[in-house]
Amino acid sequence: MDYKDYYATLGVKKDASQDEIQKAYKKLARKFHPDVNKDTQAEVKFKEIGEAYEVLKDPDKRQKYDQYGTAWNRARQSGGGAPPGWEVRYGDGGFDFGDLGGMGGMGGGERFSSFFDMLFGGGTGGGRRGAAAGGPAGFGSFGGQNGPQGGGNAEATLPLTVEEAVQGGEKEIAISDPSTGQRRSLSVKIPAGVRSGQKIRLAGQGSPGLGGAAGDLLLKVEIQPDSRFRVDGADIHTTVPVSPWEAALGGEAEVETPTGPVRVKIPAGSSSGRKIRLRGRGLSQQGGGKGDLLAEIRVVIPDQLSPRERELFEQLAAESEFRPRERAM
Numbered sequence: 001m002d003y004k005d006y007y008a009t010l011g012v013k014k015d016a017s018q019d020e021i022q023k024a025y026k027k028l029a030r031k032f033h034p035d036v037n038k039d040t041q042a043e044v045k046f047k048e049i050g051e052a053y054e055v056l057k058d059p060d061k062r063q064k065y066d067q068y069g070t071a072w073n074r075a076r077q078s079g080g081g082a083p084p085g086w087e088v089r090y091g092d093g094g095f096d097f098g099d100l101g102g103m104g105g106m107g108g109g110e111r112f113s114s115f116f117d118m119l120f121g122g123g124t125g126g127g128r129r130g131a132a133a134g135g136p137a138g139f140g141s142f143g144g145q146n147g148p149q150g151g152g153n154a155e156a157t158l159p160l161t162v163e164e165a166v167q168g169g170e171k172e173i174a175i176s177d178p179s180t181g182q183r184r185s186l187s188v189k190i191p192a193g194v195r196s197g198q199k200i201r202l203a204g205q206g207s208p209g210l211g212g213a214a215g216d217l218l219l220k221v222e223i224q225p226d227s228r229f230r231v232d233g234a235d236i237h238t239t240v241p242v243s244p245w246e247a248a249l250g251g252e253a254e255v256e257t258p259t260g261p262v263r264v265k266i267p268a269g270s271s272s273g274r275k276i277r278l279r280g281r282g283l284s285q286q287g288g289g290k291g292d293l294l295a296e297i298r299v300v301i302p303d304q305l306s307p308r309e310r311e312l313f314e315q316l317a318a319e320s321e322f323r324p325r326e327r328a329m
Contacts, residue, residue: 006052006065014066018057025053035210148211158188158200158219162229162236165221165283166258168192175205175217188219193284195234196223228256234283234291240276241300242266255295257281264295272299 007014010024031037032046055061156175164171168190174183188200199218206215223231230237240255250268254261257278264276274297282291305313 004048004051004069006056009048009052010056018059021053021056025049025057029053149209150212151207151209151215153215153218154206155199155218155220157222159222159224160190160194161224162226162231163258164190165194165196165223166192166236166281168194173219186217191284193234193282193290194221195283196221196231229258231283234285236282236291236293238293238295239298240264240266240295241298242270244299244301247271247297247299255293257293266297270297270299272297 007016010021010028012020012024016024028049029046032042032049034043034046037046055065158171158173160171169192171188171190172185173188174185176183186202186205188202190200194200198221200221202217202219204214205217208214228238236258238256240253242251242253246253246266247270248268250270251266252263253266255264255276255278259281262278264278266276267274276295276297278293278295280290281293285291302309
């Protein structure tokens with residue numbers, strides 16, 4: 001048997017990682033699968049890359065191949081060389097690659113459908129296959145023996161600002177098309193109050209099928225960090241700076257929220273850390289309804305005092321009987 005360079009067949013270097021080998025195989029399998037590529041040599045090429053991947057994906061088989069070449073299987077079984085005419089068999093199902101120069105055994109269509117079913121986790125009964133059914137994640141589905149096949153679902157992350165998550169609306173995003181690798185734009189409807197971890201389903205925007213409907217695209221929401229807001233479950237936290245006299249005497253202050261500024265009442269005698277609750281201005285809760293926005297009061301002292309301000313503070317200090325440290329004790 002002539003030496004077959006499996007690394008060259010997959011277009012990878014001899015020291016390629018298992019991940020690189022898998023990626024190279026998936027790319028070539030998609031390109032040369034006989035149900036997709038109608039070129040007369042596609043079937044032969046698909047068989048070659050399938051044989052190469054069957055050996056290189058397994059560390060033990062790969063080690064024996066690197067040592068003994070195409071006779072790796074006989075060497076693994078007996079420790080000796082392999083005679084001419086050695087055949088590779090795939091699993092217990094007895095799939096025979098046989099002589100690469102001819103079809104042998106099964107007919108062409110049956111041969112490749114059976115190989116593809118076994119390789120990607122399907123059975124001989126056909127049906128929808130893809131990442132969710134045991135195939136490689138994100139690889140979608142190819143045609144089987146029982147008619148058109150639907151595409152697999154794909155997942156992507158959808159980053160949102162706090163404002164976008166609270167308000168909802170439409171957002172234009174760019175994604176990489178799983179079938180072509182090219183980027184395309186999509187318009188996504190974002191539900192008001194969506195939370196991190198929730199998923200938005202875009203029907204028909206996943207991996208393409210073969211004669212069947214495309215899979216869905218699942219966008220996982222990820223709310224981005226924001227210096228103004230802190231998300232805690234369905235609640236949103238922020239701060240409201242107030243002056244010492246506002247904290248002592250009470251008044252009104254403007255609070256920044258994800259839906260715009262809101263004026264709130266500052267209760268007299270408010271200390272730093274006191275929270276003002278704005279109900280229903282947060283994110284969606286699991287049991288229904290919305291969380292709240294909590295504005296924490298933060299008393300702010302001027303960095304520099306004018307002479308008059310200093311005089312008034314000194315007068316207050318002299319006349320006031322308030323002793324915060326004694327109160328805390």
